[in-house]
Each structure stands twice: as structure tokens, then as C-alpha cells.
Amino acid sequence: MPLKEKNLIRHIRRASQRSAAVTSTGAGVARTGIGIGIGIKTGIGDDCAVLSLPPGHELLVTTDFSLENVHFRRDWHAPELIGWRCLTRGLSDIAAMGGNPHAAFLSLALAGDVPQKWVDGFFKGLLDLSKKFNVPLAGGDTAQSPSGIQADIVVVGSIPKGQAVLRSGAKAGDAIYVTGRMGGAAAALEEFMESTKTKPSSGKNAGYFRPMPRLIAGQELRQQKVASAMIDLSDGLSTDLEHICEESGVGAEIEADAIPRAQFGPGNQLVPLDLALNGGDDYELLFTSSKQVASKLGGVPVTRIGRITKSLGMRLIGADGKSRKLKAAGWEHFAAKP
């Protein structure tokens, strides 16, 4: 049995205060340079949280579900990884605007059969990441769920006025870039689906379930005014690239050989192209640019994978030089998965 609502809130409030001082004088000590500049005047325990934004900045808001048996499975993913990934989803959206995250809010519904140990593990993972980027948990809601676990993470951040990197700015002729490598989380998930073991996520591929939001890379791109459009890779490269194309009114051409594929398994082999193109939960950044781009951003390698075209639709150029139509085949959250 989880704690009763009031006790749970008290528990969260204490855990959150230990992890990142939510005080009347503002957020705690910065560990990464991220998350500075906002004051949390009132955190957990009032009708609303009260926050002050840095002057000359606009507000960023994003919300993301993490639902049991849709985004995670209790028998596959350790609770720490579910909590970590829950917050990653929100921070990664802030990264994709080039923004600075300031505070997180969690709505959490738990069925009566969820052990308090699971809840503690979930908060440990979430608060580990919240500490890393100095983004305190400043509020939320709790409820009893009729069945399973439903979490909704809200992250608020800020960005200097007018500087948000949108999905809609890509121009024909821009090159397309990604940070990091694609397909690792999907490959790990595929292995678990074929495995008979439970709790495989604590094993050697656990890293793919503890993705690092690319906040520093996103901020560097915004500061250097290099990116014309940007999105985070949460639903899969093909699907997220299609969002950029649709919002910008352009097409795209990707070189299959150029896509940086994750390494996986005992022989460290590259994941299949299909997983790199269509697997979700990478939480890397995809951006477009007409300018010179550094080979590393925030310590993460950057790779050119194609170009934006005037003609609509997406095309994939194979190793043989032949071009074929590329369909968005990423994760559809309205199909049961994982």
C-alpha cells in the first residue's frame, strides 16, 4: 500500500526539499549551470506554486505522461529508471527550445497495490535527475488510481525573449543534424520483449533507460544562433523529423549511412537501421541549420544526417545511392506499447 495522500505529499515535500532547497530565497546551489535565475517563492503545500522569472525572459511550459503499460512496465523497468525517464521527458522538451528549466510539477496516481518501496524508488530516480540539473520539484497532485500508475510531469522553464528555437523555422537547403546516437532504447526494449527474465532493466543496457536530456547542447545552439528549427527525439527520428517538416512547410532527405546508430549487445554491434529511424525514447536533439555547426555540443557528438528540401515529403537515400520514400513510423502513443 502506498502512503495516504496527505502523508505522501508530506513525504514528497521532505524528499524534494532535501534534494534541492525550495526556499523563500530561491532555488538551491547550481550543479551544472542549468536552472539558475528563478526563485521559487512558494513550493509544495499551497494552492499554486509561486515562481519569479528572470527579467527579459519568456516562460516555457511542457507536460508529458508516463503511464504504466503504455510508457513503461513495472516488471521490465526498475522504479528509479521510470522516475528518471519521467522527468527526462519534460527536460528534453525544454532542451528542444534551447531553454533553461526551472521547476518540475508531478501529478501522480497510484493504485492501492503499489508498494511504498516502488514509490520511494520512483522518487529517487526523479530527484536524482532533478538535482543534476537543479530543477526542484515545486508542486503537483496525488490521487488513488483505480488501477496501475499514472504520472504526468510538468516542467516550466524560461528563455530570453524571442529566442525560443521552434519546429517551424527550417528552410530548404538547411542541413539536418542530430546529437548522440539513435535506437539504443528501442533495441534494449526489443531484447526485453524477447526475454523471459523480469526486471532486465537493471542490467547492462540500463543506460538506455536513463537518457540524459540535452539541455546544455540545446542552450549552446540557442546562444550561438545556429539552429533554424529544433525538436527532441522522443517518438523516433522519422516521426519527429516529420513534425519539423510539417510545421516548417518543407521536405527532408536523409542519408541512411549517416545516421549515428547506437551500439548494442555482447558484440557492440550497431542497432538495425529500422530501430535508429523509428525507435523512440532516444531524447537526443534533431535540428536544422544553414550555418557551420560544431562537431560537439555540450560534450555530445553532433552528426549531419541530411538536408531540408523544398519539395514536401521525406526521402531516405540508401547505401546504394537510391532514394526511397521515408514514412513516419515512430512510436504512436495511441497504439498499445511497449
Added chain:
Amino acid sequence: MPLKEKNLIRHIRRASQRSAAVTSTGAGVARTGIGIGIGIKTGIGDDCAVLSLPPGHELLVTTDFSLENVHFRRDWHAPELIGWRCLTRGLSDIAAMGGNPHAAFLSLALAGDVPQKWVDGFFKGLLDLSKKFNVPLAGGDTAQSPSGIQADIVVVGSIPKGQAVLRSGAKAGDAIYVTGRMGGAAAALEEFMESTKTKPSSGKNAGYFRPMPRLIAGQELRQQKVASAMIDLSDGLSTDLEHICEESGVGAEIEADAIPRAQFGPGNQLVPLDLALNGGDDYELLFTSSKQVASKLGGVPVTRIGRITKSLGMRLIGADGKSRKLKAAGWEHFAAKP
């Protein structure tokens, strides 16, 4: 079957744009004087929403679940009323700070068996209220739910710097006031629980399921600097008063006869005292004050129901003048309930 995720988002985006212009020049035409002053630079369709806050203001953030079979039942509550009440929960929290709501964000998970007609009704109710207070739907998330309907509403608002009315400001000697009348929603719910009819919520008591967030009353109290502490009545008078007492480090004494009880049923009789004290979902405001208070705020009657005491704990003074211990017995969202 509901629409697929992408189509659903497109559908919501259009409905939301029709209801309250989310444009690059800012929010739509004000209907009530509420919700003016913020610009939504980027709404639905990017990684984050981008909003600008009025200068000299602080940010307010609140999140609230509306879960099927916890906060509502599909066979009891019409979808329009569920959508309306989902947003009321968030707006009422902004009201309880004395704040100005600016934008709403909805995370919505739907099981495969939820008809699109239900979804349309839900959005109609939510957007009717969003229009009324000029609070556009500016983003959110959608997902397939393994079973049932889970909604999480986020409302962001603003308040002039340092003027938020907190729960923690009540002082011994302050009088305790409420807006409106208590217990109507609980009485209507009780009737439905005893009834064999389905969809009773479209009947004559439907008004209790379409509560009006007390935004104007809350703002008047903040502007007049009258309230020392404030909370909205969502979990029941006894539970919400206890929150004020705990956050302020004080006690309270309530006069049973003074509590304004809702009228209900064919004879318009007053609801039982128990429902007025402990029934949830009234969405009225409870506040404390040492000053003179108007008899109406935002057009809503205001009633003095007791006083804040130095000695901790809550007491109820009966019609016979005898005082007894008052226990917080409001809605516990960790107990199964509709």
C-alpha cells in the same frame, strides 16, 4: 474509438484556436476582464508552449488530476460537465491565490473504448469555461490509456510580485469567511449514488457539477489586501480549513449555524450539516481576515463562519452553544470514490 494521437492533437488545436485565439500576437478578446496581459507566443504544436508574463508579476502554477472512477464516473456525469469541472479545478487554485489565469495545458489519456463523441463533449465543456475566463488551451499531451480516462489539467497564471495570498498567513483573532454555499455537489452526488438512473447529471442538479471558479472574488480580495490567508474548497470545508490551520500554525473555531448550506431537492431544503462541512467539489473560497469584509465579492455572497484561534486544533460550536472537536473528514483522494 477516439481519434489517433496526431489527429486528436490536430482536432484539439483547431477547437482551441476557434475558442480563444492562440496567435502570435497574444491571447484573444477578453470576455470577463480575466486572462488579459499575457501573450501566448507559441501554443499547441511545439515541444513547449512559449508565453510572456506581464512585467512585475510572478508566475503561478497548479496541476490537478481528473480520473475516471476517482473524480468522476462516465455513467453519472455528462462529458461536458467533466470537461468543465476538470478546468474548474485548476482555475479555482489560481483564484485561491488571488491570481490571474493565463493558459491551460491538458494531458489526456483515453482508452480505446472511449467514443469520439465523449471526447468532443469533454472538450466542449472545458473550452466553454476556457472562453468564459479567456484562458486558452495552450498545450499538453495525449496518450492511449490501458483503461479508462485520465486527465491532468495544468493552469499557469500570474500575480503582482509579492501579492499571492498564501495558506500560511492566518493569525489568531482573524475571522473566517467563505464565499457561496457549501455541500451542493456532495448532495447531488449522494442522490446519484442512491439512484438507479444513469446520466443523472444532466438533470436539475447539474449546476452543482458546473461550479464557477471564484476568480473575480479572489482578485478583489487580493486587490483590497483584505485576506490574510486563502484556500479553495475542493476537498471539503473541514479538510481545507485544516490545511490553513496547519500551514499557519493556528487553530479554528467554526459556528455550525453560520455555515451557508446549499439548498437541494424538490423542497429546496438545506443540505445536512455533515455534507456542508465535509463534502468536496464546492470550489468556493475560504479566507481569513482581520479587516472589514464586503458582504459580496465578485457578485458572490460572503459569510463569516468563525474565527482563528491561538490554540491548535479545530472546534465546532453547535446550535446549543456547546463546542466539540472538529475533525477533518473531507474527501480523501486516496479512498476510492466517485
